Amino acid sequence: MSAIDYHxxxxxxxxxxxxxxxxxxxxxxxxxxxxxxxxxxxxxxxxIPVLTLAxxxxxxxxxxxxADRVLFGGSYVVDSYSxxxxxxxxxxxxxALLLSVGYLESDRYxxxxxxxxxxxxALGAVVMASSRDFVSMVVALELVSxxxxxxxxxxxxxxxxxEAAIKFFISGVLALxxxxxxxxxxxxxTGTQQFDQLAAQSASISEMPLFVLGVIFILxxxxxxxxxxxxxxxxxxxxxxxxxxxxxxxxxxSKGAGFVGLLSIAYLAFPxxxxxxxxxxxxxxxxxxxxxxxxxxxxxxxxxxLGYSSIAQAGFMLAPFGAAAASGSDNLEEAxxxxxxxxxxxxxxxLGAFAVVIIIASRVGSFELEDWGGLSSWAPGxxxxxxxxxxxxxxxxxxxxxxxxxxxxxxxxxVGNWWGYSIAxxxxxxxxxxxxxxxxxxxxxxxxxxxxxxxxxxxxxxxTPAPIAFALGLTAFGVILLGIFPGLAANLGxxxxxxxxxxxx
Amino acid sequence: MxxxxxxxxxxxFFSIGLYGVLSRKNAVLILASVELMLAGVNINMVTFxxxxxxxxxxxxxxxxxxxxxxxxxxxxxxxxxxLIFRNLQTADVDSLDLMKD
Numbered sequence: 001m002s003a004i005d006y007h008x009x010x011x012x013x014x015x016x017x018x019x020x021x022x023x024x025x026x027x028x029x030x031x032x033x034x035x036x037x038x039x040x041x042x043x044x045x046x047x048i049p050v051l052t053l054a055x056x057x058x059x060x061x062x063x064x065x066x067a068d069r070v071l072f073g074g075s076y077v078v079d080s081y082s083x084x085x086x087x088x089x090x091x092x093x094x095x096a097l098l099l100s101v102g103y104l105e106s107d108r109y110x111x112x113x114x115x116x117x118x119x120x121x122a123l124g125a126v127v128m129a130s131s132r133d134f135v136s137m138v139v140a141l142e143l144v145s146x147x148x149x150x151x152x153x154x155x156x157x158x159x160x161x162x163e164a165a166i167k168f169f170i171s172g173v174l175a176l177x178x179x180x181x182x183x184x185x186x187x188x189x190t191g192t193q194q195f196d197q198l199a200a201q202s203a204s205i206s207e208m209p210l211f212v213l214g215v216i217f218i219l220x221x222x223x224x225x226x227x228x229x230x231x232x233x234x235x236x237x238x239x240x241x242x243x244x245x246x247x248x249x250x251x252x253x254s255k256g257a258g259f260v261g262l263l264s265i266a267y268l269a270f271p272x273x274x275x276x277x278x279x280x281x282x283x284x285x286x287x288x289x290x291x292x293x294x295x296x297x298x299x300x301x302x303x304x305x306l307g308y309s310s311i312a313q314a315g316f317m318l319a320p321f322g323a324a325a326a327s328g329s330d331n332l333e334e335a336x337x338x339x340x341x342x343x344x345x346x347x348x349x350x351l352g353a354f355a356v357v358i359i360i361a362s363r364v365g366s367f368e369l370e371d372w373g374g375l376s377s378w379a380p381g382x383x384x385x386x387x388x389x390x391x392x393x394x395x396x397x398x399x400x401x402x403x404x405x406x407x408x409x410x411x412x413x414x415v416g417n418w419w420g421y422s423i424a425x426x427x428x429x430x431x432x433x434x435x436x437x438x439x440x441x442x443x444x445x446x447x448x449x450x451x452x453x454x455x456x457x458x459x460x461x462x463x464t465p466a467p468i469a470f471a472l473g474l475t476a477f478g479v480i481l482l483g484i485f486p487g488l489a490a491n492l493g494x495x496x497x498x499x500x501x502x503x504x505x
Numbered sequence: 506m507x508x509x510x511x512x513x514x515x516x517x518f519f520s521i522g523l524y525g526v527l528s529r530k531n532a533v534l535i536l537a538s539v540e541l542m543l544a545g546v547n548i549n550m551v552t553f554x555x556x557x558x559x560x561x562x563x564x565x566x567x568x569x570x571x572x573x574x575x576x577x578x579x580x581x582x583x584x585x586x587x588l589i590f591r592n593l594q595t596a597d598v599d600s601l602d603l604m605k606d
Contacts, residue, residue: 134567135563135566135567135570138567138570138571138574139570139574142574142577142578146577146578146581149581149585150581150584150585153585153588156588156592157592159589159592159593159601159603160603160604162585162588162589162592162593162601163589163601163603163604164604165585165588166532166585166586166589166598166601167601169581169582169585170526170532170535170539170598173536173539173578173582174526174539174542176574176578177519177522177523177539177542177543177546180543180546180571181519181542181545181546181549183546183567184515184546184549184550184553184564185549187550187553187563187564187567188512188549188552188553188556188557191553191557191559192563193563193567236604236606237604237605240604241603241604295606298606304604
């Protein structure tokens, strides 16, 4: 038993300490925004070891052997793949904190506990990125979801928020129970819960049908987290009812954590049965993007629209992944690269979309599209920001979203058979459908008249809280930067995909 | 006694729980059904651990984790249900239909 590599665990340790410190700060001060400041300082502190681990080779004090840092007998691995996602989750939690501050200060909410739960959820996501063992993965999954259930119900007096929380909670625990049943079956047949040992043993299973059933149960359990179709029912309702900053975190942090779990389980634990889960994920991807996009068209509430858009985007992210796995493992690395790149870009643009939606809704006082008419006449800057993020989600160059779509198409077509071509065609049709409802929002903002009875001058005078404005600026900068220099996202994707090359994908 | 009997008990717990989640209308009973599902998983885990004679006892340790997770989940679930009961004077999930397409 070797000594614990504390450098590799430093991001988690710092976040865990931040969780505790936010609770203490909440007790000792009445100025609750200080709790958020503490949490943000913790995020900054946690990103530093992520960077030193990523650039370990070129740092003097860093004692790396060049290999991935494997801890606890292989149950916990800090490699390039997990580092990309740790950075992403910390960034997403930071933006979600910025969005929350103004939102919570604007009304009588419990504040300190909110930040505490958000940081705890972020810690779960960060742990998830490194988990290579079912025990740590399930604990991380619950650490992401548990606080999120509570955050979804944060507007205590609002029945909509209550409803959002209970729907999210019931589908969440049901998915968890299914996942655990799958884990128990896989464990019973292989006698191990570590991914590398599972990968080695799963080729020589005698009771294959039962094993496959277990794997499908596990993947369905993660389908809930990424809001893919069989478990998507909670998504629009929870997105609409939950406080908007929480929705932003759910759509990026919690969903991203689900994707990381799904990717590592599928690629690292069960590559031997890729011919089984590949078609399943292909189907899930196809139905998710189609259903999400078609239902999104008729939505009138922006949060609901973003909820269905999030289901559809989950389909886009799963597409290369399912297609490559369904047709053998030749293109796994490219599919992995496409999914990681897509997730990175999606995180930035979706957080930005939520930032601008929160600002507009706080002025207009509603998330209904019909109240948003004539936005450009009284807030041209906000209308431009809205156009930037929604066009980016639709995939229009030169905004970042186009490169995410490009990488996705490249990977699916690169598969080179009908698994890939068919999903690429479906994705192309869906991208057009998606453009309809994204542009509908922009059209309302720029072309529709201001609704009757709205005091435009009062709206013009309202000020945006500085933290949200900062979050908006940061994400807008990110979306435009990643759109003009897509190589940045591509590098991250390639860096993350190295893990596949390691096991000869 | 073979492993089959124990696994059957576990599966029965799981299936009864699943039926309960899908058919019950009261949120508290749904929560209880989920607990039943998790209990089924626990029985499975411990059975497989003994059957495989796992030197690391991964199954038993996992079942301890599941017990802790289930306890945490009940806490969260009851909190949410109490909140709903306070606002709507009911814990019937069918009455929660403010948002739908």
